[in-house]
Amino acid sequence: MRLVMLGPPGAGKGTQAMLLEAKLGAPQIASGDLLRSAVRSRTALGVEAKRFMDKGALVPDDLVLQLIDDRLREPDAAGGFILDGFPRTVSQAETLGRMLAARKQALDKVVAIVLPDEEIIKRISGRRTCKNCGAMYHLIFDPPRNHNLCNKCNGELYQRDDDAEDTVRMRLQVYAGSTRPLLDYYGRLGLLVQVEGTGRADEVQRRIVAGLGVTESGSGAGLKP
Numbered sequence: 192m193r194l195v196m197l198g199p200p201g202a203g204k205g206t207q208a209m210l211l212e213a214k215l216g217a218p219q220i221a222s223g224d225l226l227r228s229a230v231r232s233r234t235a236l237g238v239e240a241k242r243f244m245d246k247g248a249l250v251p252d253d254l255v256l257q258l259i260d261d262r263l264r265e266p267d268a269a270g271g272f273i274l275d276g277f278p279r280t281v282s283q284a285e286t287l288g289r290m291l292a293a294r295k296q297a298l299d300k301v302v303a304i305v306l307p308d309e310e311i312i313k314r315i316s317g318r319r320t321c322k323n324c325g326a327m328y329h330l331i332f333d334p335p336r337n338h339n340l341c342n343k344c345n346g347e348l349y350q351r352d353d354d355a356e357d358t359v360r361m362r363l364q365v366y367a368g369s370t371r372p373l374l375d376y377y378g379r380l381g382l383l384v385q386v387e388g389t390g391r392a393d394e395v396q397r398r399i400v401a402g403l404g405v406t407e408s409g410s411g412a413g414l415k416p
């Protein structure tokens with residue numbers, strides 16, 4: 192199963208990819224997480240990427256493609272993956288297509304989560320992430336049991352630097368200009384499954400699973416044997 196999760200910032204791509212990971216047995220590969228990890232480690236790539244991420248702009252392709260190509264070569268991605276946040280432009284999608292073709296692979300489906308801007312702002316402003324294990328919470332919709340501490344590992348929760356309101360508005364503009372055209376691109380290839388992103392996370396997950404034709408045990412209409 193080779194999937195791409197598309198959608199505006201804060202639409203729930205990461206939340207849904209994590210839920211699908213358990214069902215499909217394929218790893219979530221999030222370009223944003225890979226970039227944030229490089230930023231935390233202060234690698235040359237991370238230092239360069241941070242300049243763009245802090246503004247809400249896209250990181251240049253050469254940096255992102257290098258991270259994705261390396262990650263897709265890891266053994267756990269050999270049988271499938273759930274790409275979250277990549278590709279983000281038609282040019283990245285074309286490169287991904289070529290990367291997979293060179294390995295005699297192809298995407299099975301592209302899930303696009305649709306959510307209105309006002310809901311996106313609410314979701315992003317309440318998001319908190321564990322510094323230690325990366326678990327995600329929302330102050331209102333999915334609050335941690337103990338204030339500012341992760342339920343799983345007791346790590347400290349933080350708010351992402353690029354979740355400030357002005358930066359979120361820039362990310363929404365970038366989505367509209369550069370990423371939304373991917374809906375047409377993958378629609379033309381017959382891969383697109385559009386899913387309404389409103390409602391609870393488990394409700395959205397049920398819509399995605401139904402759209403993919405995946406059974407609760409993970410098998411589905413020609414998608415996984």
Ligand code: AP5
Pocket residue numbers: 198199200201202203204205206207222223224226243244245247248249250251255275276277278279283314315317318319327328329330332333353362388389390391392393395
């Ligand atoms: P990235 O990390 O990919 O951010 P994004 O696409 O803006 O998406 P988010 O992570 O903000 O949101 P999400 O859709 O995953 O929602 P989530 O599940 O967290 O990218 C960050 C930056 O990196 C980019 O701006 C760019 O600079 C760079 N970058 C990354 N990829 C790149 C690429 N390919 N090319 C170039 N640059 C790239 O949910 C949000 C919140 O809502 C959470 O608190 C969650 O708990 C809550 N929530 C989720 N679902 C629900 C629900 N159903 N009901 C209520 N609350 C919910």
